[in-house]
Amino acid sequence: MTAPAAAPPAAGGAIRINAERLMADMRTFRSFGADGTGVVRRALSAFDVQSREWLADRYREAGLVATFDRVGNVFAHDPRHARALLIGSHGDTQPRGGWLDGAMGVIIGLEIARAAREAALDTAIGIDTVCWSDEEARFAHFLGSRAYCGLLPDDEIAAAADDAGVRLTDAIAEAGYADLPPRGADPARHAAYLEAHIEQGPVLDRSGDQLGVVTAIVGAREFLVSFSGEANHAGTTPMALRKDAGLAMIRFAAALDTRYADAADDAIVWTMGRIEIAPNAPSIVPAGATISVQFRGPDLAMLDRFETELMRLVLETGKNDGPVGCTVRQILDYRPTPMDKAVTAIVARAAERTAPGRWRRMPSGAGHDAQFMAPLMPTGMLFVPSIGGISHSFDEDTAEADIVAGCRALALAAEEVATRFV
């Protein structure tokens, strides 16, 4: 479906987003690091730096003031207002990423900010926009937004390096950002934060809904469970004399999955995604085994329940499996992050106006920059469907009509926030 050049806004909206311009700029942004149907544009890479230069030019064309900070975030500031809402997402991609993850929200932020200026709205607050750096953890998880929110200690910056050993400080210097000051959150200016993002899951796609109003970003906990036994010859070692760490891990994982299935509510998900066996040879009884246990959900009590079940099973395993040791350590601990109720109500109204009866409230199962903004200012998120639920893949895609609907709905929401929030 091709949208007309300046689409009439949904009833009551003064901000007219330009769907053709939106899609054209999304395709241009995609070209920085394009690889087949995917994009390889890792944080602070040459393509990432070039894409941000291009973005800054678009901001300036729109009459916004563009500034960079040391970690690579790019901000566009509406010079006509002392206060503004902030709309954005991240510009970097996965090592082999899709063209929409983060990028869609960046260009939607650009389009809404410039359409708002074109509409010359007489609103209480303006609309700023941002392109965050390194959400995808090339150097550190949510590097740009955490730095902005004061959650990135100097020692973490100094120590950060990617999987190939490239240091963050070197990448910053290579990008030309080393002389820039870091930039911190400005709650005196920013009244709220909005972010549009692809769902990266199958719920909207399967349900036929066009928009998802995010209620909360799930909490996530991850643990590494380790089993220690003894390597032995697979032929000459009687079963009764073995200390098989791999078998202990298998029994543990099967039992944990059963307990989790019994205890789970409708929303919590759990994954045992990474297994390592040592020495991992068919003719050697395993000396060691590790398994990752990760669970995510919007309800803190359910996360606590799952953690308790895990610890209980670790203790039982330590007692019953006799010769094989079992230990656990925590890897991740993110609290659930509810979205702001008032902002979410505004986003929901905008969704209903844009896609009547074809939207739903839902948690976000993935982390986003918004989760760090939420404690600092009222925050809301809007999802569009991911075709096949696919993300983190060259096959990531969303129908153009859904991208445009997402932009329109967020523009409506932004307009209401800019009008009513003071």
Place this chain on the structure above:
Amino acid sequence: MTAPAAAPPAAGGAIRINAERLMADMRTFRSFGADGTGVVRRALSAFDVQSREWLADRYREAGLVATFDRVGNVFAHDPRHARALLIGSHGDTQPRGGWLDGAMGVIIGLEIARAAREAALDTAIGIDTVCWSDEEARFAHFLGSRAYCGLLPDDEIAAAADDAGVRLTDAIAEAGYADLPPRGADPARHAAYLEAHIEQGPVLDRSGDQLGVVTAIVGAREFLVSFSGEANHAGTTPMALRKDAGLAMIRFAAALDTRYADAADDAIVWTMGRIEIAPNAPSIVPAGATISVQFRGPDLAMLDRFETELMRLVLETGKNDGPVGCTVRQILDYRPTPMDKAVTAIVARAAERTAPGRWRRMPSGAGHDAQFMAPLMPTGMLFVPSIGGISHSFDEDTAEADIVAGCRALALAAEEVATRFV
């Protein structure tokens, strides 16, 4: 315990093995590739070639005729007899091996052959000895003995390469063996084959028995079971929509272990030693998983039972686990190899004379060169204890008294075979 220079043989034996000479030569052989308490002497490496030159000199000193063949086997031939029994083992080690695995049997063969010549026995047949090449599969499993037994096809030789890509044919040329003819088994000459080896398991060590009379080399079967699902985001993918290959593998393995424990006899052992998960990341639902299933035992019917149970579970998994595919392919299939009853009875008598009441009959859970000799000529094996059951390790060791006892017992057995077998 230090044995006297020429130990009196056990009652009735004319062959007097020289325990000090035995141990001195074992320690010299160990020095080729010694690394701390271990040995790194891979087949056809410089240390391996040097060790075989040294060995050939020892054979010649004893009045035996030493010959090499193309794949690196070294043979010592008793020139006084038209027929002989053959005693030996392999001279190469694991990538990081112990000092006794194979090497003990080689030097025991040397010691018995030369002690027999010194005793000037008037026996019907003589005693030859052999040092096999590449039992440890640097280039191919049991390369030397299989080549000798006509079980190594020319195309396998041409294609064989080690894990680093070094080709067997190049290694043979580098060792200087390329112009040597291959050598095949000579059942017209060799009336029987005997091999002494460390147990490489914990049974003798734990029981306090000094000697093990091998009844059979176990059969072994190995399968690779593969699960195919779909990679998905660990946060955004509802549990009901997952195709988790890792979870399917875990459930399968837990169920199989339970069924095997129910079905097993006293001797069969089973091992799931190698697991691979793809993509093996904590935040990604596994798309694929493989697990090795290996079982070994002396009883063919029990091996068949285990294979049937495996196939049954694969079929059930294919039906019940719905979205995750399950396939299986066979990797190894070695039939059990019984030792010759008459030879084994002779070895047992020798064990009782050497270590009264401190020996037992037992299967070999590891493969040996003897398993390829057994179909060609009456074959027997003798075990000595492995301290802590340890092998394939720098910590591999056996008490000197047990090594000497093994040599004495095998000398007694050899003498009886040489006297009675025609």
